[in-house]
Amino acid sequence: MLSRRHLLAGLGAGVAIAAVAGVRLRRASTAGAGPCAAVAGRTIRWIVPNAAGGGYDTESRMLQPFLERRLGAEIAAANVPGAGGIIGARAIAEARPDGLTLGIVGMPGLLLAALTGTAEAPDPVRAFSVLARLGRSWHVWASGASSRLKTIGDLLEEGRRRALIFAVNEVGSANMASITVTADLLGVDVELVAGFAGTRPASMAALRGDVDLVCFDFETIRDLVEGSDLRPVLQVSASPISRHVALEGVPLLGGPDGMAARRAGLSGRSEADTQELAAALFAVMGSGRLVVAPPGLDPGVFRCLSLALHETLACRDVQAAAARPLDVAAAEAALADVRAASAAAPPLQPVLIDAMRRVRH
Amino acid sequence: MTRQREDIVLTASFTVVAAVAAVMSAGLSPVARRVRELRAPGIGNYVVKGKPHEETPHPDDRAERRRELAFLGWACVLLALSSALGMAIGLSLFVLLYLRLQSGERWPVAAGVAACAWGVLYGVLALALRINLFEGYVMRWIDRR
Amino acid sequence: MIESVVQSAWEGLRLVASWPNIVYPVTGTLMAMAVAFLPGISDATLMTLMIPLTLSWDPLPVVLLYGGLVGGATFMGSITAILFNVPGTGPSAATLIDGYPMAQQGRAKTAIGCAAMASAGGSTVGILVLIALVPLMRQAILAFGPPELLVLMVWGLTTIAVVSRGAVIRALIAMGLGLLLAFVGHDPRTAELRFTFNTMYLWDGIGLVPVVLGLFSIAEVTDLGVSGRHTISGRTRLDELTGSALEGARAVFQHFGLFLRSSLIGTAVVGIIPGVGGTVASFLAYGHAVQTSRDRDSFGHGDIRGVIAPESAHDAKDGGALVPVLAFGIPGSEGTAVLMAALMLHGIVPGRALMTEQLPLVFVIIWSLFLSNWITSIVGLLLVSPLSRLTTLRMHVLAPVVFALAAVGAFAYRQRIEDALVAFAFGGIGYLMKKHRWPRIPLVVALLLGGGIELNLHITSQLHELGRLNIWTRPVFMVIGLLTLTSLSLPFAQEIRAHHARRRS
16 A cells, blocks of 8 residues: 555656656757757767777777867767677667767678678668768788798699688678688688687787788788788788888789789689679778768758768878878768669679688588 | 577576576475585585485575565566666666665665765766766657657 | 896886876776776776877876776775675686675675785786796797687686585586576677577677676675675674784785795786686686695685685786787787777887887886786775775665666666666576575686687687697697696595595594
């Protein structure tokens, strides 16, 4: 039987809840008044789809003070890790499109998830409002310092005798896709040893001689390359990744004179098919790390945010503060790249699915 | 069998096996009374039939069972309040209600501790440490309107 | 080479101890200690907050501050282990085996004093050993590949079974449960989902933090409340508590041999292994303490040696744990991952160049961490009375506060409300396990190590099939494998010998 005390307690709690709810409703109703006024003086929730200390997290923390100054808003970064970035991406895609939820997503991962039939992954083209591109990751194949495989020639020669052994983080990841498609284009077999905890443990496996090669974003392993622990043997791109001295003389996969074109006959594909597959790989890998918001953003808010972000990312102070070179692009260019990648990606699907099937057996 | 059903069947089978092991080990069944664990001397621990079992440290009694059910109930209240109203409000309300109704503390004490809890949750965690606290399904529904 | 290492160490110490540089590690330590007391809130939270605030700083103050932040959290994990039976970090799970019974007996001050002294002393030994081993660090880390990691983790697991005295079979079952829970989720080798019931929540498996919060925080409070015990220590006034911090600190010197051996286990044996090194080191040291004692019956019931051993090993490993981060950029925890990120943003790139050309800076971080360990111990000693007072707080008031903090800690881990549900589910399981005398630590440690064991086992087996692995040419693997077998068979051999001796007499 409820006593008067209990009723009063309930009433008090109800009043408190109603007060807070009223404040929330009032804030919600004034949210859309004027472009960029939507975020000035407010708190933007910035979703990072990996754990603290990861690449996206570091970049977000680095950008935070610059963005806060430019937007006049407080940025509250929230790490939402899980499922290879898919959970964080979904959190952004399903948030309210009021300009107060932004985040970073890795497009290659989402495009590959869509190709390999991961139902839970958000649609890379339609699920977001793309505001700007932060950077792109271009891979290199690299061997350990003590390895006999010092050049692409050594690699291909060895590849005629046996499968080349790669260390990868996980099956279905962007670096696995890069390896299997590149191997297919070169006409060599690969064995994937998956389960390494990250770039470093996998690179150490190559250093130790447990595996032949690794394939990672060049900027991530640049310090190991500069320290002569790893040696790049192939650039997985159509044009030189950077002007770094370690990449001088390292052949390209793509381009008219690239390794894929030279090996076209050996892989059993026509030259046109080879170019199509290579173009698909580069388009997907080149879609980059994007700053996005939920779909359905008010056009004025979208314009203001995308301009502010692009200006901030392109400024010299940010470029200097970043731990790795940024490859910035405005909203339209970034979205065009994503659409082109999505359209070009289908030739990758049979190669990836076949590779995953082989790994599982 | 679909992957989901497979998971359920395997988990259910495992749970049954684990429950049987737990029951036997705790000496709650007639079969288990014949099967006991021995402490040293002996080689490690092994199971021998027919020896008397150890006293459990928590002899069943009604008061203890009532307290267990009370804690279970309060855990459900905490989860319901924090899911519905969010962590800052829901948990503070939980602390207030627990201290008042379960612990029998006076209103000033209960309100004081609940206010401190709110201060830590909102002031220290949410504002100072910028930890995103769950805003609650009710608040999410209001936000979407 | 040794000369340049000693010179760099001296230069680093000079930089840390000078004014105003010393302000940074002290501030970082105190901030980290305050935050670390909240269950489930990791040191990484504070460290990520500091990144944008320190972006415009020079590298040296950043390094000093972060050294303090990394070191500040570890001791608080031991405090919560002793006072509340809640391991704040993986390594402090070994401390609670004997630390918490001491608190229940009203000897919390002695336990905390002992832990403080063992921590400070252990980190001192650790630093000295580290300075001596710096020239060999790269080779040492490279020597630990997947086979070595596998056998090391198995060694850690077997030690837990061996030290679960009086309930080895239950410990093995709990360990099996923990391993099964560790296998839930996405398998990185095959991209298959196991036991996820079509939910995205279980994609990354069952989180360790909600499980620990449930099995320990929530279960302990529930058990205390249900059993009708009014306070943790059974006493309601501070003057009713027995023992003293000084008595605890003195005990470390009374068992100096054990303290020294445990510190060496922490540094030289496992401290440099990223990630699991701390937990394994603590349990190996505890197991060593049990196995090398003549009178073992008091272990698990408040034996101070059960606090000295893991605490010495735990803090001795701290300096060593930084080396894989700095030498190879391999973070062992979320905290060290953020440390690495912060360093890279200031142009300090881990790797060969840092270890050879910027060795003084490496030692600045190490000395900052060392200073942080001493500060946490000193502050811990100063706070012994108020901290022990917590064991006299009435459960009626403590229970809802602990429940609320546990719920927040579980949610803050991955920003998922489901983690709070999991924490309370495991709270119920932990309560039942405690009630029916099932050990919980094997479950937690198996959950911590299970994923790594499975992955390293498969990598090892795959490399062996590919002909890339010859275990006979890997001495570290052979040595640790032998130690594992010895650890497993030693208690049985001792029992058989004792059995025969009793029969003869």
